[in-house]
Amino acid sequence: MPVQAPNDEEKRDPVLFAGRVRTLMAEALDIPVTDHTYEDCRLMISAGQLTLPMEAGLVEFTKISRKLKLDWDGIRKHLDEYAAIASSSKGGRIGIEEFAEYLKLPVSDVLRQLFTLFDRNHDGSIDFREYVIGLAVLCNPANTEEIIQVAFKLFDLDEDGYITEDEFSTILQASLGVPDLDVSGLFKEIAQGDSISYEEFKSFALKHPEYARIFTTYLDLQAGYVFSLPEQGQAAPSITSNKVSPENHNGGPSDKKDD
Template identity: 50%
Template sequence: MKRPVVVPRQESLMYPIVKNPFVHNLQFTTLDIVRIVIMSVTIAPVRLVSLALLFGLAWLLAKISLACRTPEEKQKPLEGWRKFLMRPMIMVGRAGIFCSSFHNVKIKGQPSTAKEAPLLIVAPHSSFFDSLVLFYCSEFPSVVSKKEISSLFLVGTLIEYTQPVLVKREDPNSRTNTIKEIHRRAHSGGKWPQIIIFPEGTCTNRSCLINFKSGAFYPGSPVQPICIRYPNQFDTVTWTWEGPGAFALLWYTLCQFHTKCEIEFLPVYTPSEEEKKDAALFAANVRATMAEALAIPVTDHSYDDCRLMQKAAKLKLPKAAGLVEFMKLNKKLGLNFDAASELLDRFYAIAKNSDGKITYEEFANYLRLPKSDALEEVFSLYDRDGSGTIDFREYAIGLSLVSSPENTEETIQFAFQLFDEGNKGYITKPELGQILHNAFNMDGLDSDALFDEVDVNQDGKICFDEFSQHAMKKPEYAKLFKTYQDAKTNGHQKQE
């Protein structure tokens, strides 16, 4: 029997029509394998050695440029001969790009100056190769970097040379201080270099633009959007949460005859007064402009989806189980990351199969209830796409829109009074078994097991506190209680 759709599905909370943006499946043809094998023993090693030498030369230039600076100079932009060394640094960087198989980076549009647009917004962010954008701007831009990275040998010197905005993880005010520093530089009248920012905050497969973080948009300064494309048939550059590792991708790229890259500098985007007051609106509008130029959709996926994917993997669920378009759930349901993480734990406790979905049978077993019309109706409220299973996203929506709103003190009190014959203030095992049998056709063994689970102090009675605590842990019961309450109310009205 086909289950009825009890409530209309909200389009705003349905799945997007884009594929998972955090997975990259690299498909090798026989020709690809042959090319990689041959290049691995011929050209690739030469390219790797050349990159190492160029990296060392870049480090030396950076070391010379930063040498003997006073504390006061460290608080100011590089000037004089120190700044002059940026030109050979850019030349070394472009040579490194050439050695990486990017023989002809195609440039569209005109790079802006720091005075025209103090902030550069780059998307989609899909690879460590995206850093090549730095060498094609009007001047060598600054980056936003974690303080720990700036302390690393060799790499730290190169990061320091960009005059970075450092993020200090140990500082509870790190986010605020970072925004303040970006604001200070953005409003310096072009004295500081442009700051280059990847607002997505994580790598995707370029199938869409995920949520832009608002940090770069709080200053309300003009920004220049920069679109980056890799139009290659064999994609060896995309580095995502699921797919080949960084070194493997680097080696595969070194083994290509030629790797294409296009960088498009869009016109400077000057925010309106409304956008200056609303960083989220500013970010969304810039993202929309870039998505239009790239001809790809936007989604409400974010870095928090990646965190949920990692947790799903730790719980032995498919990584994609945590892919929920988190920002959409956050905006529509007010669901924060900690709450979503807790829900994932509860979801795992129900979903025992390996594909990361809850079946009707698992739903019934979790609630210790037999299959019934009432339970099937509640299951259909969670199963928003009518697939016959509930994924994590549907479970989170179901708890927020179906169960939790019904799990009120009034509903819990009604349910307790329903079981408590004579208003004694507690429920006995026979009372619980009788109502569960009448309401949900539960047999005695299952009702006894449920009684023992709720009876925390094992005194043979369930008090209201015990009943309430269990109901709060499993709000899925609430809708069933409400359904039974409505049925009884309607029955009484018909009798009258």
């Protein structure tokens, strides 16, 4: 590779010159150019301390923080969450079993569809970069105060301001399409007593935004069914398998992936 000299513009902007030289070097070596920075090195060290492979911390911090409006503290916090899920897996990546275990839910069609939304390259696992993007793009936008309030009212079938385990079980069985789903473990994690208050529900939802996708999917299907109901005097439509009910196994998220 020939020696490179900066032009007039690059003399005024050394970063511009460095970028051009880097691109030329990558082309000469036939390797890709990445945007790894000092923060990526810090994340690699943190990943190693969390017993993850050090390369798990390589997320191209500058690019991802700019696009997703995340700061260092936010991404570092996500690394702790990711490590807690992936700690039992080989290679430090999240598989469908680890994903289900973390959410305390069975592997179902709905859960597989949610997992696929995170698994952007369709290799059957979620790496840390995919996890961060999934939370920022798929889950956090759906985890608003309004959605949490609507979801709580949905679970509170008798409208007494609390969610019993039976109510909790009924809605989760319907939204996941798993009639015999045992939710006792998840219920006890949220409730401090025999029922779930709104504050307990909200606190859990904010800490676990992954559930927001499941709730919003259920709400969308419920709304779709309501709007499909006939006006007075018209025949009612049959409820097909894509409508949510305890017997339905087919509802699920369907958002396209978007960087």
